[in-house]
Amino acid sequence: MKYIAEPLSLMPDVAADSASSGPLAWVGMEDILIPMRVATGHGSTQQVIGHVDAFVNLFRDDQRGIHMSRLYRLIDEYLGDTPFDTHALEQLLQAFLQSHHELADRARLRLRFEQALRRKALRSDHHGWRVYPVTIEGTLGPRGLDVTVATTVTYSSTCPASAALARQVARQHFDAHFSSSAQISGSAASAWLGSELGMPATPHAQRSVAHVWIRPARGAAWDVAALIDRIEASLGTPVQTIVKRQDEQAFALANGRNLMFCEDAARRVQHALDADDSIADFHIRIVHEESLHPHNAVAHARKERKGLSGSSREYANGPRSSGAPDSAD
Incomplete structure (x- = not known):
């Protein structure tokens, strides 16, 4: 049987259903994996695998949920070849809010990665x-x-x-070792200190x-x-x-x-x-x-x-x- 795709406008959107609605502090996704670039000092960068948690609040009483795919798409767009810094973080969070302007007024992102540094x-x-x-x-x-x-x-x-x-x-x-010696020569003391006896x-x-x-x-x-x-x-x-x-x-x-x-x-x-x-x-x-x-x-x-x-x-x-x-x- 041949599959015939329905127009997007005709597809059901149960997330917009007001059933079981009410404001929520944070809604989003955790542990999204994405390759990204971070600074390593002296103007150099390296690629890492970021673990991203992305959230917005939901302040509308009449909305069931948020648009999680929008957050994912924005993460994929903003975290890429450009090194991640304060400006990039703020831009991404602003994009989160713009994508949910009718639902949220706060956005949060948590990024975890491992940074490798060359050590001599x-x-x-x-x-x-x-x-x-x-x-x-x-x-x-x-x-x-x-x-x-x-x-x-x-x-x-x-x-x-x-x-x-x-x-x-x-x-x-x-x-104790040199108690019987009237005088201790430097060579004898040095030999004792250099042996296992010297570090009891x-x-x-x-x-x-x-x-x-x-x-x-x-x-x-x-x-x-x-x-x-x-x-x-x-x-x-x-x-x-x-x-x-x-x-x-x-x-x-x-x-x-x-x-x-x-x-x-x-x-x-x-x-x-x-x-x-x-x-x-x-x-x-x-x-x-x-x-x-x-x-x-x-x-x-x-x-x-x-x-x-x-x-x-x-x-x-x-x-x-x-x-x-x-x-x-």
């Missing part, structure tokens, strides 16, 4: 890739555009208390994570690569890619020079972000995945500002979850 080894001439999860969220409504950026940086932390205890044990062993105890260290969320200042463009660089520089011990012996030695030296509790790490990142005028607000969550015990050590820090109100108080408590968008602004 600490001492050798080798290079490798580090990949960082990034979430960018924008909301456009009557009060204008609100943008947030979140990422995660992995680093190494060595416990200052454990280092002090290890030094005490090393000194005790040194004194080692401080515990662990892989640690800094979860950082920021709100760029109004009119400021985000720069994810620069943000990651700033966080890693403040901590001093970001995890490495390719590691030769000289690189591992340099990493050990960096850990020794950057002993830190989770509280110290939180303050380091806090001070680094406070010094950046392009960041209006931020929240930091530090997690040290302890090797000493099975539970983690955690610290939170945020930008201290007087007179926080409304959504600023909400955001000061930390980044929103990656689930469905929150209620209306």
Whole structure:
């Protein structure tokens, strides 16, 4: 039987049915996959696979639903070869609202992707890739555009208390080993320190994570690569890619020079972000995945500002979850 297509005007549109109607905070789609381009610093870009959540509110009492295909078509149109930035985000959100001008006055987009940055080894001439999860969220409504950026940086932390205890044990062993010597030659001391006896105890260290969320200042463009660089520089011990012996030695030296509790790490990142005028607000969550015990050590820090109100108080408590968008602004 030959299929005869009906004219579009004759096709039923049950979404326009007023049955079961009523206003809704957000309606849309989650986890739309799309290739797109992001900036990687120094004027370069790279293609990533974006995971897009797209929503508008539904303020009409007499409408059953929204036009989701319109949102999808706009995402496909706006997220492509042009690098994704604040201007592109605002344009896309404005297009969301124009496509639903009779139904919505707020639009939201959440974009998740992994950003790869090229990293040089600490001492050798080798290079490798580090990949960082990034979430960018924008909301456009009557009060204008609100943008947030979140990422995660992995680093190494060595416990200052454990280092002090290890030094005490090393000194005790040194004194015991040379207790019968009236004089200790430099060569004998150097030989002892260079042997396994010279390190009878080692401080515990662990892989640690800094979860950082920021709100760029109004009119400021985000720069994810620069943000990651700033966080890693403040901590001093970001995890490495390719590691030769000289690189591992340099990493050990960096850990020794950057002993830190989770509280110290939180303050380091806090001070680094406070010094950046392009960041209006931020929240930091530090997690040290302890090797000493099975539970983690955690610290939170945020930008201290007087007179926080409304959504600023909400955001000061930390980044929103990656689930469905929150209620209306």
